[in-house]
Amino acid sequence: MRIIIFGGAGFLGKKLALQLLKKGELSAGGRESQPISQLVVFDRTLAEGLPDDSRLKIMAGDICDEIAIRALLTQPVDVIFHLAAVVSGEAEKNFELGMNVNLHASMQLLELCRELDQHPVIVFASSCAIFGGELSETIRDDTAPTPQSSYGTQKAIVDLLLNDYSRRGFIDGRALRLPTIVVRPGKPNAATSSFASSIIREPLQGQRTSCPVSGDTKVWLLSPRRVTDNFIHAAELPAKKLGRNRNINLPGITVTVNEMIDSLKEVAGADKAELIDWEPDAFIQSIVLTWPPQFVTERALDLGFQRDGAVREIIESFIKDELA
Amino acid sequence: MRIIIFGGAGFLGKKLALQLLKKGELSAGGRESQPISQLVVFDRTLAEGLPDDSRLKIMAGDICDEIAIRALLTQPVDVIFHLAAVVSGEAEKNFELGMNVNLHASMQLLELCRELDQHPVIVFASSCAIFGGELSETIRDDTAPTPQSSYGTQKAIVDLLLNDYSRRGFIDGRALRLPTIVVRPGKPNAATSSFASSIIREPLQGQRTSCPVSGDTKVWLLSPRRVTDNFIHAAELPAKKLGRNRNINLPGITVTVNEMIDSLKEVAGADKAELIDWEPDAFIQSIVLTWPPQFVTERALDLGFQRDGAVREIIESFIKDELA
Numbered sequence: 001m002r003i004i005i006f007g008g009a010g011f012l013g014k015k016l017a018l019q020l021l022k023k024g025e026l027s028a029g030g031r032e033s034q035p036i037s038q039l040v041v042f043d044r045t046l047a048e049g050l051p052d053d054s055r056l057k058i059m060a061g062d063i064c065d066e067i068a069i070r071a072l073l074t075q076p077v078d079v080i081f082h083l084a085a086v087v088s089g090e091a092e093k094n095f096e097l098g099m100n101v102n103l104h105a106s107m108q109l110l111e112l113c114r115e116l117d118q119h120p121v122i123v124f125a126s127s128c129a130i131f132g133g134e135l136s137e138t139i140r141d142d143t144a145p146t147p148q149s150s151y152g153t154q155k156a157i158v159d160l161l162l163n164d165y166s167r168r169g170f171i172d173g174r175a176l177r178l179p180t181i182v183v184r185p186g187k188p189n190a191a192t193s194s195f196a197s198s199i200i201r202e203p204l205q206g207q208r209t210s211c212p213v214s215g216d217t218k219v220w221l222l223s224p225r226r227v228t229d230n231f232i233h234a235a236e237l238p239a240k241k242l243g244r245n246r247n248i249n250l251p252g253i254t255v256t257v258n259e260m261i262d263s264l265k266e267v268a269g270a271d272k273a274e275l276i277d278w279e280p281d282a283f284i285q286s287i288v289l290t291w292p293p294q295f296v297t298e299r300a301l302d303l304g305f306q307r308d309g310a311v312r313e314i315i316e317s318f319i320k321d322e323l324a
Numbered sequence: 325m326r327i328i329i330f331g332g333a334g335f336l337g338k339k340l341a342l343q344l345l346k347k348g349e350l351s352a353g354g355r356e357s358q359p360i361s362q363l364v365v366f367d368r369t370l371a372e373g374l375p376d377d378s379r380l381k382i383m384a385g386d387i388c389d390e391i392a393i394r395a396l397l398t399q400p401v402d403v404i405f406h407l408a409a410v411v412s413g414e415a416e417k418n419f420e421l422g423m424n425v426n427l428h429a430s431m432q433l434l435e436l437c438r439e440l441d442q443h444p445v446i447v448f449a450s451s452c453a454i455f456g457g458e459l460s461e462t463i464r465d466d467t468a469p470t471p472q473s474s475y476g477t478q479k480a481i482v483d484l485l486l487n488d489y490s491r492r493g494f495i496d497g498r499a500l501r502l503p504t505i506v507v508r509p510g511k512p513n514a515a516t517s518s519f520a521s522s523i524i525r526e527p528l529q530g531q532r533t534s535c536p537v538s539g540d541t542k543v544w545l546l547s548p549r550r551v552t553d554n555f556i557h558a559a560e561l562p563a564k565k566l567g568r569n570r571n572i573n574l575p576g577i578t579v580t581v582n583e584m585i586d587s588l589k590e591v592a593g594a595d596k597a598e599l600i601d602w603e604p605d606a607f608i609q610s611i612v613l614t615w616p617p618q619f620v621t622e623r624a625l626d627l628g629f630q631r632d633g634a635v636r637e638i639i640e641s642f643i644k645d646e647l648a
Contacts, residue, residue, distance in 0.1 A: 095492065133568050133569065142467055142468050142470075143466060143467075143468055144466050144467055144468040144469065145468065145469075145484070146466075146487070146568070146569055147484070147487070147488065148491070148568065150488050150492070153484050153485065153487070153488040156484050157481045157484055157485070160469070160471070160477050160480050160481055160484075161477065161481070163470070163471070163477070164471065164474050164477040167472070168419065168474070244457055244470070244472065245457065245470055
């Protein structure tokens with residue numbers, strides 16, 4: 001069982017790598033479970049902080065580089081987790097970069113996999129940013145993507161290709177549309193949703209942070225623990241269960257920013273909320289307001305994907321996993 | 325006012341060209357109407373049968389050829405009608421050809437238009453083949469594309485890009501998802517829907533034809549007259565009216581194959597139906613059965629797009645326009 005994680009140096013990629021190493025085996029596409037012999041963690045920079053493990057191969061390279069990706073695929077690969085992406089805010093500000101990484105590199109990866117004798121399971125990190133705009137507030141499993149960002153557009157296109165390549169038997173794909181992942185460790189990034197982690201993470205560590213959106217802004221959340229569980233679940237689902245539609249709106253929970261801060265106070269003390277400066281940012285608020293805050297994800301729940309119980313649990317898990 | 329029709333040698337392209345020449349002027353994107361000074365009809369082969377008109381420039385070339393397309397765009401262009409495509413059956417049988425023409429050439433066209441100082445109105449011939457599969461029978465304006473063919477996938481992707489390029493102001497796009505166009509003149513082609521024209525066209529001319537699907541198969545139809553009217557209407561709609569969603573499910577009518585044949589008999593005599601041989605084709609029937617037969621196209625009707633009254637009218641128009 002050889003596995004590649006693209007975008008493996010990001011926090012989700014590393015968390016997934018750790019979980020796979022610990023699990024030790026994987027049932028690719030529902031087939032008999034096999035021990036993991038090699039886990040390639042590929043990203044622009046070498047992934048740091050992963051354990052010394054003979055199964056682990058940490059590599060640095062550009063996912064746009066056809067020669068590099070082709071070389072990676074010369075040895076048979078059973079499962080690819082494709083998490084590499086330019087984040088939403090960056091893809092909006094730099095159109096060409098977003099198109100190259102989020103769209104063209106993904107198309108190239110699919111094409112290279114099509115040429116292989118053994119077609120891998122591909123789990124793609126898509127995004128709920130494919131929805132938004134003028135539609136109704138509640139997103140169903142059959143709601144049309146109407147992305148209001150180039151990032152969302154690029155993700156929605158890869159979702160479509162993943163379905164067609166799977167239908168034709170070129171790959172065995174599964175695209176998971178991720179809610180906003182909260183709480184991310186580390187520093188704020190250029191994702192438009194970065195604030196949703198910052199307003200929990202920074203106060204918990206006694207640091208000031210700013211909130212660029214109003215307190216009644218609703219967000220659709222999933223924790224890092226649940227999302228990596230869901231990545232692995234997606235890789236192990238039998239293709240038959242998925243049928244022809246390989247695009248899955250992951251389950252999450254809908255909460256307001258105020259509710260998140262209330263949970264922060266419950267878990268860590270009322271004084272933590274005083275570390276948050278309310279600094280409305282019209283650019284970020286305008287984008288966040290186009291995100292639909294409510295989803296009905298019957299299909300994902302039927303397929304066994306998991307969501308969190310409450311924000312309080314998400315905060316407690318973050319403290320245990322990242323701050324302990 | 326300079327206009328380009330890509331795929332202009334096909335029957336719809338030529339019909340559109342004739343209508344534009346007759347109309348003489350166009351209100352691009354709802355702006356003040358301007359006389360048409362040049363109408364470029366571009367296709368793989370030189371369009372035949374168009375009138376001798378000094379405004380007309382008939383050209384042959386490959387839409388995949390970047391240099392040729394770039395050359396076409398050196399002079400300012402106000403409106404592009406993008407009808408060039410590898411048809412559904414062919415794109416299913418030759419994956420690479422379909423990807424190159426239907427997807428990559430369209431992406432390249434959008435990129436070349438992005439580079440222009442003056443961003444053109446682009447009317448794209450998308451298709452109701454972007455829908456299908458396991459979803460409900462009735463397609464709403466916000467139903468997710470779930471194409472069951474590579475052709476449908478490629479069209480759905482261009483629809484998404486057209487929205488994003490329009491949102492960013494790189495173009496002013498409008499994608500029309502065409503129902504099955506009936507009755508097409510000429511000969512059967514490799515489109516999976518080719519039979520829907522053949523069962524009317526051939527008997528009307530005293531020729532035998534075969535019907536590869538069962539009589540109770542439902543199809544979603546629009547006539548050539550209405551679709552060229554709708555192309556021009558799309559080009560003239562003010563961008564404001566469209567808002568951010570530039571993808572439009574065109575209105576049509578739902579009829580069974582049997583109802584089509586009944587109308588044929590009414591218009592041309594009962595004996596015409598005896599020229600149809602029922603020869604079930606599992607490949608074609610399996611694809612046609614994935615097409616949703618029922619649409620609710622409120623948005624298109626609100627925007628002023630037109631449908632036909634009944635199959636009888638469609639057949640009578642065909643006789644008048646093509647057989648007279």
